[in-house]
Amino acid sequence: MAQKIRVSINGYGVIGKRVADAVALQDDMELAGIADVVHDYRIRVALERGYAVFSATPEAGSPAEFSGRVPGRQVVRPGHIPGAVNVDWARNLTPPPRRFKSRDVLRQLYQDAGVTPEKEVVVYCRTGARASHDDFVLQLLGYEHVRLYDGPFVEWSAKAVVPVAR
Numbered sequence: 001m002a003q004k005i006r007v008s009i010n011g012y013g014v015i016g017k018r019v020a021d022a023v024a025l026q027d028d029m030e031l032a033g034i035a036d037v038v039h040d041y042r043i044r045v046a047l048e049r050g051y052a053v054f055s056a057t058p059e060a061g062s063p064a065e066f067s068g069r070v071p072g073r074q075v076v077r078p079g080h081i082p083g084a085v086n087v088d089w090a091r092n093l094t095p096p097p098r099r100f101k102s103r104d105v106l107r108q109l110y111q112d113a114g115v116t117p118e119k120e121v122v123v124y125c126r127t128g129a130r131a132s133h134d135d136f137v138l139q140l141l142g143y144e145h146v147r148l149y150d151g152p153f154v155e156w157s158a159k160a161v162v163p164v165a166r
Contacts, residue, residue, distance in 0.1 A: 002028070004028055004029055004030040005028060005029045005030070006029075006030050006031075006032040006140070007019075007023045007029055007030070007031055007032060008031075008032045008033055008034075008035065008136075008140070009023075009031070009033070009034045009035070010034075010035050010036075011034075011035070011036055012034045012036050012042045012043060012045075012046050012053075013042070016034065016036075017042070017045075017046075020034060020046070020049075020051060021049075024049075024051075031051060031052070032052065032136075032139060032140060033051065033052035033053065033136060033139065034046050034051055034052070034053050035053075035133075035136060036053065052139075053132075066079075066080050066084075066086040067079070067080075067086075067166060068080070068164075068165075068166035073126070073154075074126075074154045075126060075153060075154055075157045076154075076157045076158045077157040077158075077164045078157070078164075078166070079157075079164040079165050079166040080153070080164070080165055080166075081124065081153070081156060081163075081164070081165070082163050082164075082165040083165075084124075084165075085113045085114055085115065086113070087109065087110060087113045087115065087134060089125075089130040089131075089133040089134055091109055092106060092109070092133065092134070092137050100137070103140075103141060106137055106141060107141055110137075110138065110141070115138075117141075117142065117143050117144070117145075118145070119145065120145045120147075121138060121143060121145060121146045121147070122146075122147050122148075122149050123135045123138070123146065123147070123148055123149065124148070124149035124151075124152070124153055124156075125152065125153060126152055126153045126154055127152045127153075127154060128148070128149075128151075128152045131148055131149065132148055135147075135148045
């Protein structure tokens, strides 16, 4: 069988839901995921249907937050998980009107940071929203060993028994 067409849905409102459901029924298509800026009943429905959901929330975050110079809201101990590298989610996008950069540019961006396809990659951020954006991009680039940390850095930083690097 020919390679399936990967479809990503931006928004899971009335139209996004219909498109996602239609794609799921097609033999020649694969639903890569749904990106949305809210987490409400619609997103719970998408998750119940087994669809991958990625947040596109543009919450404030930066390399300064990663380094610990600027603590994020609710972060108890500023910094980052030891061994982590910082690829600011906004670097995936062009200047307004925000569009994803080309695959070649994105691939180079992550490889320059040491994030390569053969590595086990766990993405995280302060609350999980920005990390899901990176997870989405890496999935689209074909990275097979990518996982989204099931817990935000806010939670990690509050645990006194785990290390935080600066």
